[in-house]
Amino acid sequence: MSELSGMTGFARVTGEAPWGSWAWEAKSVNGRSLDVRVNTPPGFDALERGVKAAASKLFNRGSLQVSLRIDMSAGDEKVTVNEPLLAALTDAAQAIHGVGLSGEAIATLMTLKGVVETGGSSLRELAQDEAAIATLTQGAETALNELAAARLAEGASLKDVLTGLVSEMEGFAATAAKLAEGQPALLKARLTKQLDELDAEGRVDADRAAVEIALSAAKADVREELDRLSAHFTGARDLLTAGSPAGRKIDFLAQELNREANTLCSKSVSLDLTNAGLGLKGVIDQFKEQAANVE
Secondary structure (H helix, E strand, O other): OOOOOEOOEEEEEEEEEOOEEEEEEEEEEOOOOEEEEEEOOOOOHHHHHHHHHHHHHHOOOEEEEEEEEEEEOHHHOOEEEOHHHHHHHHHHHHHHHOOOOOHHHHHHHOOOOOOEEEOOHHHHHHOOOHHHHHHHHHHHHHHHHHHHHHHHHHHHHHHHHHHHHHHHHHHHHHHHHHHHOOHHHHHHHHHHHHHHHHOOOOOOOHHHHHHHHHHHHHHOOOHHHHHHHHHHHHHHHHHHHHOOOOHHHHHHHHHHHHHHHHHHHHHOOOHHHHHHHHHHHHHHHHHHHHHOOEO
16 A cells, blocks of 8 residues: 655755765656656766656656756866857857847857856766766655655645545535435425416326326436445545555546536535535535645
């Protein structure tokens, strides 16, 4: 049995080495599927692939942004301009606009990733250093594990909230069940009164009228909807207990709950039962909103 996980979290892990310092940041927000975006200095593509592979083992859903910052030691720090890349960007921009670029425009191009490299050749050499890569890989894994812990903490809070909402829904359903017991008698009395008013001379066959009233009462029977609601409440509790990944299933369950609540309201012949159904729908909306945060 796993724990319920949310999809929102943040983690930051830092470290120092003879060549300088580093910091991994990992943050996550809601997402329909797993989307991992990694931002590393130029030349660290292998790290990016490793981070994505590690994230896929820890998470099922969510939009993740993972970034690495490296500060080289002051004695080794250099600034290098990637002149071929800057020239290519400048030529492309001039071809589009048909005029030469201003100094301000060129300065903007220099802010693009890879044009200006802090650390210069030292960063490129670092990307080939197996020991440094091993250190940074371990740091990334630690950041992802801390992010997973943050998401689990959110999941624990979500479980409490969602469990409480299931209890509220069960309360409204119990009230509806009690009110529904009087539906047949109430409907029969209403239809009989309408029939008496429309057929004061008694021309409508009594047996035919009784059959029509019985059919109408059957159509207004909400016991089937209440039974399905009860089954969905049990299913929701089971999913919350089983843990993630459960977000998609809980979201689908919320849609089914809403469908049954709508049918309950449409079949109601009393204001009290309608109000109970509307109250149930309100809690279902809250349940669905919170379920969207579950992995």
